[in-house]
Amino acid sequence: MQHFSDILSGLNERQKEAVLTTEGPLLVLAGAGSGKTKVIAHRIAQIIQRGASPKRILAITFTNKAAEEMKIRIAQLLLADGKSGSAASRKSPSPDSMPFVGTFHALGVQILKRHGSRMLIPQNFTILDESDTKQVCKELGEELALDTDTYDTERLRASISRLKNELISAADFARESAQEDERAYEAILSKMYSAYEARLFKTGSLDFDDLLIKTVFLLETQKDVLGYWQKQWDYIHIDEYQDTNKAQYAVSLLLAREHKNIAVVGDIDQAIYSWRGGDTRNISYFERDFPNARVIALEDNYRSTKIILEAAHNVIVHNAQRKNITLRTKNPDGERITIRVLENEKKEAETIVQDIGALQQSGVPFSDIAVLFRTNAQSRAIEEAFVQSAVPYKLVAGVRFYERKEIKDVLSYIRYIANKKDTLALKRIINTPLRGIGAVLAAKYVAQKPLKDNEKARIGQFENMIKDISDVAKTKKIRELLKYVILRAGFKKHHSKTDDGKDRIKNIEELITVADKFEGLTPKESMEKFLEEAALMSEQDLIAQGSEKVHLLTAHAAKGLEFRVVIIAGMEEGLFPHVLSQEEGRTEEERRLFYVALTRAKEKVVITLTTRRMLWGELLFNDPSRFLREIPQHLTTINEYKEALEEESGETIHYS
DNA sequence: GGCTTGCCTGTTTTT
DNA sequence: CAGGCAAGCC
Ligand SMILES: Nc1ncnc2c1ncn2[C@@H]1O[C@H](COP(=O)(O)OP(=O)(O)OP(=O)(O)O)[C@@H](O)[C@H]1O
Numbered sequence: 292m293q294h295f296s297d298i299l300s301g302l303n304e305r306q307k308e309a310v311l312t313t314e315g316p317l318l319v320l321a322g323a324g325s326g327k328t329k330v331i332a333h334r335i336a337q338i339i340q341r342g343a344s345p346k347r348i349l350a351i352t353f354t355n356k357a358a359e360e361m362k363i364r365i366a367q368l369l370l371a372d373g374k375s376g377s378a379a380s381r382k383s384p385s386p387d388s389m390p391f392v393g394t395f396h397a398l399g400v401q402i403l404k405r406h407g408s409r410m411l412i413p414q415n416f417t418i419l420d421e422s423d424t425k426q427v428c429k430e431l432g433e434e435l436a437l438d439t440d441t442y443d444t445e446r447l448r449a450s451i452s453r454l455k456n457e458l459i460s461a462a463d464f465a466r467e468s469a470q471e472d473e474r475a476y477e478a479i480l481s482k483m484y485s486a487y488e489a490r491l492f493k494t495g496s497l498d499f500d501d502l503l504i505k506t507v508f509l510l511e512t513q514k515d516v517l518g519y520w521q522k523q524w525d526y527i528h529i530d531e532y533q534d535t536n537k538a539q540y541a542v543s544l545l546l547a548r549e550h551k552n553i554a555v556v557g558d559i560d561q562a563i564y565s566w567r568g569g570d571t572r573n574i575s576y577f578e579r580d581f582p583n584a585r586v587i588a589l590e591d592n593y594r595s596t597k598i599i600l601e602a603a604h605n606v607i608v609h610n611a612q613r614k615n616i617t618l619r620t621k622n623p624d625g626e627r628i629t630i631r632v633l634e635n636e637k638k639e640a641e642t643i644v645q646d647i648g649a650l651q652q653s654g655v656p657f658s659d660i661a662v663l664f665r666t667n668a669q670s671r672a673i674e675e676a677f678v679q680s681a682v683p684y685k686l687v688a689g690v691r692f693y694e695r696k697e698i699k700d701v702l703s704y705i706r707y708i709a710n711k712k713d714t715l716a717l718k719r720i721i722n723t724p725l726r727g728i729g730a731v732l733a734a735k736y737v738a739q740k741p742l743k744d745n746e747k748a749r750i751g752q753f754e755n756m757i758k759d760i761s762d763v764a765k766t767k768k769i770r771e772l773l774k775y776v777i778l779r780a781g782f783k784k785h786h787s788k789t790d791d792g793k794d795r796i797k798n799i800e801e802l803i804t805v806a807d808k809f810e811g812l813t814p815k816e817s818m819e820k821f822l823e824e825a826a827l828m829s830e831q832d833l834i835a836q837g838s839e840k841v842h843l844l845t846a847h848a849a850k851g852l853e854f855r856v857v858i859i860a861g862m863e864e865g866l867f868p869h870v871l872s873q874e875e876g877r878t879e880e881e882r883r884l885f886y887v888a889l890t891r892a893k894e895k896v897v898i899t900l901t902t903r904r905m906l907w908g909e910l911l912f913n914d915p916s917r918f919l920r921e922i923p924q925h926l927t928t929i930n931e932y933k934e935a936l937e938e939e940s941g942e943t944i945h946y947s
Numbered sequence: 948g949g950c951t952t953g954c955c956t957g958t959t960t961t962t
Numbered sequence: 963c964a965g966g967c968a969a970g971c972c
Contacts, residue, residue, distance in 0.1 A: 353962085354961095354962075355962090394962065395962080396962055397962095421961085421962095499961090499962055500962095502962085503962095563960075564960080564961080564962090566959085566960065566961095567960085567961065567962075665959070665960080666958090666959055666960075667959085667960085668958085668959090722948095725948085725949075727948065727949090728948090729948045729949075730948090731948085732948090826962095827962070828962090845959090845960065845961090846960080847959090847960045847961070848960090848961080866959095869958095869959055869960080870958080870959090871958075871959060871960095872959075872960090880960095881960095884960080905963085906958075906963085907957085907958070907963050907964085908963050908964095909963090
């Protein structure tokens, strides 16, 4: 037993109990910063230490970034314990010696790649992102001749996603809505859903929801497949359990119900994804389906100061639908929370950057500081201030890297090479860069209609190019393949024409850097893995590890992370809580989001808000967020902008 | 077929 | 205010 010591040292009694409870169901419910994620990492290391094969361990995280972190932590623990002799580093170790650590979506990809053919899902399926699915719905809206004034294809798309999250298939829904008047929304939705599924099938594509729902259907209908995966993993772990949805719950139940070695950890107060199907009732379902589950509460917070924790506590207790939990800390009281009221978003941004400058002077590295906000749109003003004052920063949101136009264009070539049924990608690349194949001819070609001679010539050139690229793909890995695509399709020239072309080329070059990671694989594998990563990448993946940069991110994207100093910007009514979430239940989720934001901080919280803010060229006069009144006054220091107010009113009188 | 212009509309969070 | 999109011009 002695060799467990390293893995168990540095854990409190409850944490040790959770780590050592490896057989049977385990539910860890505990507040922010209490070491839930740490427990999972140590538990896995401990199981491996005890002699289990890493391959038989499954761990589900909320993001890919969290998965990478988890792998590193496990590897370091094992190394510290002196069992595995290979070199330690921040790099994740080889897959064979490591458990499967990934998101539910990544798990779905793995299962569907292996056994999806049972459900007529090709091995080389394309994963559609949200903009792809929007495009599909738009096209289908036109093809089905829906009256777009009455039927918003975007709303239909959202409805389809909601149905999928509820595990309702197109066939199920068609049955359910059969009685409806054919003009009723349900009837149109049903028609759309079926057409959508047919289109995805025809193009060999799956959307994000499919990665979960098709996995559930596969495991439910194919006994031997279920058996295969049940036997694959003897120990199952799930982090951030409060935000799992119905399909994810089903997957975990299916995989765990035989051996019942399943450990889930979560915090109901941190449930912030209900709009995506996240359902905290999964915790009660867990207790129902695993009635003998050991339940462990962790009550010590190791992250934050007493003041931060007390503030967060006083905020969250305003939620009516909530069970109280204990969370205490031995950390010092720490500094009061600073609340700064600024004149407008520009001043807010400047103040934030000034504060950060002062913090750095006093010895806080930039990388220990994060600026959190409710909406991505807020980042623009803040970014400008960073650029102005040359403080290094990393925006962990905004236009996701792989969704940038120039990136998606290049990516679509690879997608099409990998899956020739992917007509969405085909339509995108056929005339990008421009090569004289307009919408009309493209549609004709995709529909395989006969072409005129001059049309054939243009299409022939395109086909030759695709053939050349396909040939290269057979022998060269993704990195070289990308370079070839860029060359052969003429992207450099294409981008040299526009103003922001330099930035775009820079982004494309970054894409090639990403591809470096897959050099160790065969050409085919490297292409597949690359596409998978591109489709499943999470925002947190953009976090600049080890670099001296302030991180700018939404409160949602900060889930699970921690920083010495957290600055929360835009703490105003209408923004936080957001104007679109002000109905009853949804304000509670906004409050939880604020709770998450506060509890990311180890040492210091600064909250900023403005009295006026520009939104779409209109001046808004927002009140301070209701959540601020919930923080006891003795925990805060308020900085109003008195002089600024006076100046401003003087100006107003003078000039208008 | 490709490009420009000007209108319009939509306001949140993301695997 | 910005991005998307249709109409209209070259
Ligand atoms: N027993 C312990 N002793 C010292 N530090 C600990 C202990 N347990 C956890 N920590 C530290 O506390 C911090 C929070 O841990 P962790 O991220 O695992 O918490 P969590 O419960 O998953 O948090 P959250 O739910 O807020 O994301 C980490 O820095 C971790 O190293």
